[in-house]
Amino acid sequence: MKTGIIIIFHNNEKEMDTDYFIEQIQQTRNLELCLVNNDSKDNTYGLLRDVKDECDNVSVVNVRKFKSDMAAVKAGARYMFSEFDLKHLGYVSTNMLNIKYHGLNGLIEVITENQDAILNYKIKTLKKKQTLFQSLFSLLDYLKKIRENNTFINVQYQRNL
Incomplete structure (x- = not known):
């Protein structure tokens, strides 16, 4: 059984x-990635298709009318759950990232570097209220809990201080 990651662009x-x-x-191995294009006006969708x-292990979902980040996550989650037998499904939105220092490359790198930890995700690690899909979790929140030393993750949370 695989773990899925949804990334909203x-x-x-x-x-x-x-x-x-x-x-x-x-x-990456045993990770299914779903790249969701949330009604981009530039060539983001074309670049996602190239990837x-x-x-x-990559799927692309194109949302044609801009939605909130959580609505876009749910669109990706519906697709992933209908196509794959997934154990858990994590998500991250590029709109919520502090990409000034590490860019999107830092995000994809942290996923690759932490794939074993992501695959070993334990639902109890995050105390989060239930959502539409109980196995849906915030990837950055989870990585923050288990990897305090990761520069990319730490930079994401500095802006909240």
Whole structure:
């Protein structure tokens, strides 16, 4: 049984390095990634399709009318649960990231580096109220709980101080 990761994108063409994304994603195993384009007005959707074409474990969902981050996550979750037998499903939205220092490359790198921890996700690690899908969890919140030393994760939470 695999674990899925949903990443929500909106107008991220300038921040995306598709070659780096492909290189990092090809190093993941037992993770299914769903890249959700939330009504981007630039070429983000085209770049996401390029990544999908090169990676067997990537799906792309195109949301044609802009939705809130959680509505876009739910669209990705519905797709993932209908297509795959998943143990857990994590999510992250690029809109919520502090990408000034590490960019989107930092996000995909932290997923690759922590794939074993993500695969060993324990629902009890996060004390979170139940959602529409009980196995849906915030990837950054989970990684923050288990990996205090990760620079990318720490930078994400500095802006909340």
